Amino acid sequence: MSQAIRRIAISTGGGDAPGLNAVIRSVVLSALxxxxxxxxxxxxYNGLMTPDVYADGGIMNLTRExxxxxxxLGGTILGTTNRGSPIAYPTxxxxxxxxxxxxxxxxxxxxxxxxxxxxxxxGGDGSLEIANVxxxxxxxxxxxxxxxxxxLAETVVTFGFxxxxxxxxxxxxxxxxxxxxxxxxxxxxxxxxYAGWIALYAGVAGTADAVLIPEIPYDIxxxxxxxxxxxxxxxxxxxxxxxxxxxxxxxxxxxxGKTIGQQERLGGIGHQVAGQLADLTGKETxxxxxxxxxxxxxxxxxxxxxxxxxxxxxVRAIAEGCFGCMVALDPxxxxxxxxxxxxxxxxxxxxxxxTMLTARELGISFGD
Ligand code: F6P
Numbered sequence: 558m559s560q561a562i563r564r565i566a567i568s569t570g571g572g573d574a575p576g577l578n579a580v581i582r583s584v585v586l587s588a589l590x591x592x593x594x595x596x597x598x599x600x601x602y603n604g605l606m607t608p609d610v611y612a613d614g615g616i617m618n619l620t621r622e623x624x625x626x627x628x629x630l631g632g633t634i635l636g637t638t639n640r641g642s643p644i645a646y647p648t649x650x651x652x653x654x655x656x657x658x659x660x661x662x663x664x665x666x667x668x669x670x671x672x673x674x675x676x677x678x679x680g681g682d683g684s685l686e687i688a689n690v691x692x693x694x695x696x697x698x699x700x701x702x703x704x705x706x707x708x709l710a711e712t713v714v715t716f717g718f719x720x721x722x723x724x725x726x727x728x729x730x731x732x733x734x735x736x737x738x739x740x741x742x743x744x745x746x747x748x749x750x751y752a753g754w755i756a757l758y759a760g761v762a763g764t765a766d767a768v769l770i771p772e773i774p775y776d777i778x779x780x781x782x783x784x785x786x787x788x789x790x791x792x793x794x795x796x797x798x799x800x801x802x803x804x805x806x807x808x809x810x811x812x813x814g815k816t817i818g819q820q821e822r823l824g825g826i827g828h829q830v831a832g833q834l835a836d837l838t839g840k841e842t843x844x845x846x847x848x849x850x851x852x853x854x855x856x857x858x859x860x861x862x863x864x865x866x867x868x869x870x871x872v873r874a875i876a877e878g879c880f881g882c883m884v885a886l887d888p889x890x891x892x893x894x895x896x897x898x899x900x901x902x903x904x905x906x907x908x909x910x911x912t913m914l915t916a917r918e919l920g921i922s923f924g925d
Contacts, residue, residue: 583868
């Protein structure tokens with residue numbers, strides 16, 4: 558059923574992912590075709606929460622011209638942030654301590670002030686949680702799932718993941734020749750937060766010898782044994798892919814730090830694994846941390862198409878009056894699922910999935 562929509566707002570939140578611009582273009586063109594106006598909020602919701610910081614008042618009028626030629630570009634023309642969530646806004650208390658404060662009512666008011674009849678919120682778990690709060694407070698919201706980590710439930714895949722995995726696999730490919738030339742163990746640390754999707758897919762596609770993922774706490778001795786067995790078979794080098802959220806059976810995740818109003822930052826496990834493998838195997842070891850390289854650059858064709866499909870599906874959802882939902886890939890279609898179920902759980906790698914079984918049958922060690 559069609560709603561009285563004249564103007565929609567678009568926001569991109571959380572860490573950027575290749576494909577964001579493709580979603581924006583698709584939303585804008587699909588909306589303009591229906592005669593709707595499109596406003597882009599800068600830097601998540603900062604354009605609304607702190608408009609004075611911006612020369613244009615924090616809101617971009619999105620026209621056909623503003624979204625021309627952006628489908629293949631990484632990043633987001635709107636900007637994004639993973640700090641200062643409106644539902645956990647860092648605020649300095651009278652006692653000099655920082656607290657997280659819920660400013661969602663203020664955001665609802667500001668969205669109403671700009672006359673947005675509906676909001677397309679493009680983001681990962683954090684941004685979709687905000688979207689769900691806004692929806693509960695009466696804003697007509699449609700979410701679009703974005704993250705290189707692929708850890709969002711209810712959608713088979715998120716855009717950004719394929720680009721991250723393709724690049725990671727290419728890096729693993731490149732490391733094979735140098736590892737073999739020097740008889741070294743190369744440890745590659747990849748992003749993915751608390752899910753092992755990127756590590757698993759890059760490791761399988763790049764034929765790694767071991768893949769360490771958050772879903773399976775690893776025993777470093779088992780990984781070392783894999784390296785030794787390989788050497789006995791005449792393959793005196795090895796490639797180990799480690800997810801940033803991986804942890805040993807007898808230890809914790811490697812955390813860089815946690816700042817108020819932000820999620821904890823992971824990192825450092827690659828160096829830890831490399832150091833231990835050098836000690837246990839006596840082999841020369843090097844670490845490569847791919848980090849933000851996985852989020853940069855142009856989206857793959859797969860991610861562009863997915864992002865474009867998600868964008869136009871989000872506009873169709875608005876036109877049909879379906880709110881409080883997220884567009885989700887359920888091949889061969891894109892369907893709408895409740896935002897509340899999309900954020901209810903994190904999608905980690907199922908240990909009985911056929912990709913896991915394939916990896917094990919290929920002889921990849923998970924350190925268990
Ligand atoms: O969620 C995407 C992601 O790239 C994670 O894989 C990673 O842990 C995190 O964001 C890094 O965030 P930041 O850009 O704040 O360093």
